[in-house]
Amino acid sequence: MNRYTVMKQLGDGTYGSVLMGKSNESGELVAIKRMKRKFYSWDECMNLREVKSLKKLNHANVIKLKEVIRENDHLYFVFEYMKENLYQLMKDRNKLFPESVIRNMMYQILQGLAFIHKHGFFHRDMKPENLLCIGPELVKIADFGLARELRSQPPYTDYVSTRWYRAPEVLLRSSIYSSPIDMWAVGSIMAELYTLRPLFPGTSEVDEIFKICQVLGTPKKSDWPEGYHLASAMNFRFPQCVPISLKTLIPNASNEAIQLMSDMLNWNPKKRPTASQALKYPYFQVGQVLGPPPQYLEKQTPIKAVQPTEPKPILPKLEAISKPEPLSSPDVADKTQPQPLSKVNHQPLQQIQLPQNTANQQVPKQQQPQAQPFLPTINKTSLPVLKKFGMSCSKKPSIATIKRKEKQGNVGSQLSHSYPHLL
Template sequence: LYFVFEYMKENLYQLMKDRTKLFPESVIRNMMYQILQGLAFIHKHGFFHRDMKPENLLCIGPELVKIADFGLARELRSQPPYTDYVSTRWYRAPEVLLRSSIYSSPIDIWAVGSIMAELYTLRPLFPGTSEVDEIFKICQVLGTPKKSDWPEGYHLSSAMNFRFPQCVPISLKTLIPNASSEAIQLMSDMLNWNPKKRPTASQALKYPYFQVGQVLGPPPQYLEKQTPIKPVQPTEPKPTLPKLEAVSKPEPLSSPDEPDKTQPQSLSKANHQPLQQIQLPQNTANQQVSKQQQLQAQPFFPAINKDSSMVIIINSKFLFLSDYSWKAKAARAQLAGPTYNSAKNMSILSHAPTIQPVHGRTDWMAKYGGHR
């Protein structure tokens, strides 16, 4: 089994790992626009990814980014409970860290917010060494969630005997000084403790962060590769040719190894010429070609013509067939066993009647009467 995919040079993790200096915000904005566009498309069609991380974002430089690896994707309308061990730990939403089995597309938005912060700093925002340490890392940055802001989170934590550490939030502007205020606003909303308060991918695309007059999306050279090639339209309709007609001089039969010289070498517009009227051949040529066509059409019995008769020997008995002619291959394939039906009169010795198959099998008892 072979899977054929579009070639992508690297993933986003490799792109960040090889960087020696930070990305400009215009480059990050364009990458985030493409990621959110792809995520909005996925969510719109009723799926969520569940494993958004830099390794699953394939790219060709920072200009083109695409979402990949849908091995953990689920339908939005599918019935929970879901497994609580999804996504890579550093990009796992807090409701999944707290072992929630009822979650949906907001976990993808949380992961995108973490990826966006990593694009600015080239370092993961929440590099936890375990699930508990991951929650501690989130609390150290976002602060301890309030029970009024996320009551479901406190219910999940009490169910697993976990107590949130008391931490004071740190401004994302302090951690990410090279991010604009519009970028901080978008990241803060996507990294909300409460999944119900996170924006959808379509809503995130409408944030002021993307309303700066910058041309966003893949470069034009990548868009041109996806445009379908239009077929070349003939300048004039092809004239209807009579069947079984031949050219003035019959061509000798070519071997399978030789190329077909009658085919045009190029289909370009420069060499494309309208079809010309074919001169009808003389009678002598028709007779020569008709004989040749009959030889080609009758590879098994080349000596049999339309009006000829033949004698077939079957099991030392003579069958005289008159006016015997072969039809097309499809007609020959439909002949069933030793029963031969002639187109016209046929003199044949008496034989057993045709046995109708029973459920695809021959009823041998009815054919031989129960004895040999």
């Protein structure tokens, strides 16, 4: 009963590996993220940042999490399969994208990001590798391993996002940043879509700030006093640089595009537009149909939380049905970086059938746990003895064993950890 067959490994990272799989039932391709650490309860699994955020985010431009599976203490995320990411798409180009194509990609990225922010999360790791796509027509935001809730309390870690897309307040070790860091990253990505080269390719955190200063110029203290306070706290002095016009660096971008990028790349996070505000810029007010093509739009379905049914030994008849584990999850930042491997792994995942984690939902017949067979009837004279010694029933001794232990007079000392179901 195998529901998915693993076809090959797509990448491997610190916290998990990404596998390409196929549903044996429908033939649909899926991406399976297998976490490296073990999870011993559903509390741990369902509290993961990635699960908590994706459970609430159903949008055409956010990657769809189909199932969460826990099997043999291993955790698997089953995602819809996307052919490539934005980094690969840009790397394989031998000519620049037309502005109309870039506009449509940016519209989808900002639509997905506005939805994420509206529902109380910010991503913290926006970069081309985390924007999955099917050509330039469809773009989806993925990898929510570092996502945080907007209402969660600082301080946050300063080490988030890939350096080239990291906002200056994070580079200067701020611990109270929020959703504007995603907007800075989107501005950097937009510039890269026009040139097919990163805008701020710093080799270290300090070099990254220098690269930003060389393009945007040294920030004025009056424009961003918090930035100077952060720099002072870490004994950093901004280099004195004259700004370069983005139009000079990105000549193929329209004036409307330059305006949007300039505003998203503001030193002061408070002055950057929100994703919703960015969508209202003149850049998008054109007679162009924007968004995913109709064939890619589909009804979003709830995520299945699939818990394993542990195999039970075949036993004589007993009145007990073992209770399933409670549902639950941990808070771990996952940053799986896909790196193609040459070796192909053909291994099936075990089939797991469990109900969705939805209230008042009828459990399908095949998912219901099977009742255990009953032990041979125990005569009524034995029950007082069992009660007397507080026996519970994780192990099931035979009647002969119980009688022999009664005669020996040490039932309580040897069998006190077994049988509430027999009482």
